[in-house]
Amino acid sequence: MSNLAADDHNTEMNKEIMAAVVHVDTGVAKAEMTLLERAQAANAADHDLTFWQAARKYKKAMFWACIFSFTLTMEATDLSTIPAYFGQDQFKKQFGSMVNGNLEIPAKWQTALQQSGSAGEIIGLAIVGLLADRIGWKLTLTSMMVFLTGFLFLFAFPKNLGMIVAGNIICGIPYGAFQTGCIAYGCEMVPTCLRGFVTAWVGICWGLGFFTGSWIVRVFLNLPGEWSWRIPFLIQFVWPVPLIICYLFAPESPYYCVRKGKLEEAKKVLRRIRNMKNTTEEEIEQEIALIDYTNKVEGALQKSGTYIECFTGKDRWRTEIVCMVAMCTNWGGNAINSQTVQFLEQAGLSEVGAFDLNLVLNAQYLTFGLLCIWLMTKFGRATIFITGMIITDVFLISIGTLGCVKQTTAVSNAIGALLVVGTVVYIFTVAPCSYTIIGEVPSSNLRAKTIVLSRIVFNASGIIINVLLPLMLTGGAWNLGAKTAFMFVASNTLLWIWCLFRLPETKDRTFYEIDWLFNESGLSARKWRKAKIDAFDNGHEDTVAQHEKIDAKHIE
Known part of the structure; x- marks a missing residue:
C-alpha cells in the first residue's frame, strides 16, 4: 500500500509540474504574441508618419537630440582655433622660433598640435563604447563634460607648446565621447522619418563650430599682445556649464532603458518626448514593444555584445x-x-x-x-x-x-x-x-x-x-x-x-527592418532600395519565444 501511495503521490506531483510548465509556456506564448502585435502596430505607425506630422509629435525629442549635437559645435569651435594660430604674429612671438630667418611655429610642433587631439579622441572613443552601455548616454556625456571643464585651463594659460599638446590629448578624450554620443542619442530619440534630420544636424553643428571658431579668431586677430590668442581660448569656458545643465535635465535614450529592462522608465521617457495631446497610452506600449522586440531579436543573434562581435x-x-x-x-x-x-x-x-x-x-x-x-x-x-x-x-x-x-x-x-x-x-x-x-x-x-x-x-x-x-x-x-x-x-x-x-x-526603414534586411533577407546592398518586405513574417517569432522561455524559466 505504501508503494501505491508513493506512486500516486509522484503522479500528482508530475501532473502539477506539467501543469506549471504548460502554464508558463501558455503565458510566454500570450506575452510573445502581444509583444509581436504591438511591435507590428508601432512599425506600421512609424511608416505612416510624414516628416511634418513627426516633427509636431516629436518636437521635444528633436529638441533634445539637437541640444546634444551642440556639443560638437563647442568641439569644432575649440579645435578650429589652434591651426589658425600658426600664422598669427602674437602667437608666434609667444611660442615660435626663428627658422630660416622667419619667425614661425616649428614644423614638429605644428604636427604635434594637430595630431594630439586625434590621439586623445581615439582614447575617448575606446572608453565611451564601454561606458555608455553601462550607465547610459546622459550620465556618460555629463561626466565627460565635467572632465573637459577641468582641463580647459591647459589651453587658456599655457607656459609652452607642450602644455597645449597635453591639453589636446586630455581634452580629446571627452571630445571622442561627444562624437559618438550625439549620433547614437539622436538616432534613438526620434522615429524613422526624423532620423535624417537629427543626424544631418550633427554635420551642421560641426560646420557651425568651424564658423564660430574662425569668426572668433578673426575678431581678435588684430588685438595687441597675448590676448589676441588667449581670449579665444578663454571663450571656450562659455560652453560647458549650459551644456551640463541641459544634460542633467535631458531624458535618457528609451533604447538604453529598454536594454536595461527599465520598461517603466522608458515609458516615462516616451511620454516626455512625445506630444501627449495626440498620443494614447496604447501607442506608448506599442513603441516600447517595437524597441523591446528589436532588442530581443538582436540579443538572440548576438552573444557577447563586445567589440569583437562587431567583426562577426x-x-x-x-x-x-x-x-x-x-x-x-x-x-x-x-x-x-x-x-x-x-x-x-x-x-x-x-x-x-x-x-x-x-x-x-x-x-x-x-x-x-x-x-x-x-x-x-x-x-x-x-x-x-x-x-x-x-x-x-x-x-x-x-x-x-x-x-x-x-x-x-x-x-x-x-x-x-x-x-x-x-x-x-x-x-x-x-x-x-x-x-x-x-x-x-x-x-x-x-x-x-x-x-x-x-x-x-x-x-x-x-x-x-x-x-x-x-x-x-x-x-x-x-x-x-x-x-x-x-x-x-x-x-x-x-x-x-x-x-x-x-x-x-x-x-x-525602421531599425527593426534594417536588422531584418541585414540578418535575414539575404539581399545585396543594391537591392535594398526597391525591396518590399514584411519583416515580421520571418520566423523571428520562434526566436523571441525561445528568448522569453529562457527568461520565464529563470524567473521560476
Whole structure:
C-alpha cells in the first residue's frame, strides 16, 4: 500500500509540474504574441508618419537630440582655433622660433598640435563604447563634460607648446565621447522619418563650430599682445556649464532603458518626448514593444555584445559600412577642399580677404546642410552620398588638370573657384549623409561600439592625411600643389565604386527592418532600395519565444 501511495503521490506531483510548465509556456506564448502585435502596430505607425506630422509629435525629442549635437559645435569651435594660430604674429612671438630667418611655429610642433587631439579622441572613443552601455548616454556625456571643464585651463594659460599638446590629448578624450554620443542619442530619440534630420544636424553643428571658431579668431586677430590668442581660448569656458545643465535635465535614450529592462522608465521617457495631446497610452506600449522586440531579436543573434562581435556574422558588414563611410569623408577629396584659403591666397587674395571668404564657406553648412536633409527625404541617404562623391571626382580631376598647366593668376583663380564649389558640394551631400548612415546602420545593441569604430577609423585616416597633405601641397618633398587632387581622384573613385556594391539604402526603414534586411533577407546592398518586405513574417517569432522561455524559466 505504501508503494501505491508513493506512486500516486509522484503522479500528482508530475501532473502539477506539467501543469506549471504548460502554464508558463501558455503565458510566454500570450506575452510573445502581444509583444509581436504591438511591435507590428508601432512599425506600421512609424511608416505612416510624414516628416511634418513627426516633427509636431516629436518636437521635444528633436529638441533634445539637437541640444546634444551642440556639443560638437563647442568641439569644432575649440579645435578650429589652434591651426589658425600658426600664422598669427602674437602667437608666434609667444611660442615660435626663428627658422630660416622667419619667425614661425616649428614644423614638429605644428604636427604635434594637430595630431594630439586625434590621439586623445581615439582614447575617448575606446572608453565611451564601454561606458555608455553601462550607465547610459546622459550620465556618460555629463561626466565627460565635467572632465573637459577641468582641463580647459591647459589651453587658456599655457607656459609652452607642450602644455597645449597635453591639453589636446586630455581634452580629446571627452571630445571622442561627444562624437559618438550625439549620433547614437539622436538616432534613438526620434522615429524613422526624423532620423535624417537629427543626424544631418550633427554635420551642421560641426560646420557651425568651424564658423564660430574662425569668426572668433578673426575678431581678435588684430588685438595687441597675448590676448589676441588667449581670449579665444578663454571663450571656450562659455560652453560647458549650459551644456551640463541641459544634460542633467535631458531624458535618457528609451533604447538604453529598454536594454536595461527599465520598461517603466522608458515609458516615462516616451511620454516626455512625445506630444501627449495626440498620443494614447496604447501607442506608448506599442513603441516600447517595437524597441523591446528589436532588442530581443538582436540579443538572440548576438552573444557577447563586445567589440569583437562587431567583426562577426552580419555585424561585420555593418562595421565595414560605417568604417568605409567614415573613410570617405577623409579620402573622398574633402581634405583638399579644406585648403581653400591657401589656394585663394596663392591666387592673389589678401589674407583677410581669404579668411573672410572662408567664413562665408563655413556659414554654408547651415544652408546646404538643411538642403541635404530635404534631399535625403526625397532620394535617400546612399543615393545622395554616392552622387556627391561622383560629382567630387569631376572637381578633383579639373583641379588636378589645372595644376598641370602653367600657373597664372587666372589659373589660380579657377582652382580657387573649383575648390569653393567643391566644398559646397561636400557640405550638402557627403558630410550630412555620412552621419545619417553611420547612425542608422549599426544594430541597437552594438550601436555605440560600431559608431566608436567608425570614428576611430576617421581619426586614424585623418592623422595620415594631415601628415601627407602638407608635403604634397607646399614646397616640401613632393611639392605637387594642385596636382595633389589626382591622388584623391584615385582614392575617391575606389571608394564610390565600393559604395555602389556595398552601401545599402536605409531610407524609410525602421531599425527593426534594417536588422531584418541585414540578418535575414539575404539581399545585396543594391537591392535594398526597391525591396518590399514584411519583416515580421520571418520566423523571428520562434526566436523571441525561445528568448522569453529562457527568461520565464529563470524567473521560476
